[in-house]
Amino acid sequence: MKTLTVNGNSLLWEKNMTIDVILKKMNYTFKMLVVKVNGKLIKKTEYSTIIIPAAANVEIIHLISGG
């Protein structure tokens, strides 16, 4: 059974897993994000195209207003 890590939580890995799929599985509904996979930026335009490998470390940062 393969997994990956999303913000420190373990998630079951699936074939053809994209950031969009991960967001849905994690129930992350917020819009403003920065996503890094194994330290590398995944651009917003790549959320539905780049396939995330098993054992990846995914960091999803939720951006909120205020400053």
Next chain:
Amino acid sequence: MLKDEFFSKHDPGIIPALRSAVVGIAGAGGLGSNVAFSLARAGIGKLIIADFDKIEPSNLNRQQYFINQIGMPKVTALLENLKQINPFSDYQMHEVKLDEKNIPNIFKDVDIIVEAFDKAEMKEMLIETWLSYFPQKPIITGLGVAGYGRNDLIHTKKIENLYICGDEQTEPQEGISPMAPRVGIVANMQANMVLELLLKDI
């Protein structure tokens, strides 16, 4: 006033690294004006600051401006104020709305950039642009500054070269406005992180 007197409370060992540093600040509002004040006092050699806004009376609740500066472009007023604090550093001001196209050019010479926007979509745009063009250069973002109290929720987090300062949860909304102490705390955490990174090898 002599430059030597200004720096007489600085540890001599750190002065060369501070003087040769170039730091960018994207936004000159609550976070940016406070970061700029602290970094000017710290004696950073050069600050590159960009903002397109003009000062409104409501800005005075948390931003480092004064009554007689209302209506002025923030970058013009901030330059005035920084020179009143430390005239020995170099300040390059840009009155411009930052976007994916102009960010790489305006900030190409900085060692570190501080994200100091108000709106989440601007924060997202800057971080994504920065990590695309300059993944090797640190970016320090302010995230979750609204409200008052709850000091213990405010923290710093590091994800490679992306540093997050704030509580990461409190957004301005009805009943939760941005206020000087919490915005100032987070801005100073960002400025403090700048110093830590610049001086880490000393």
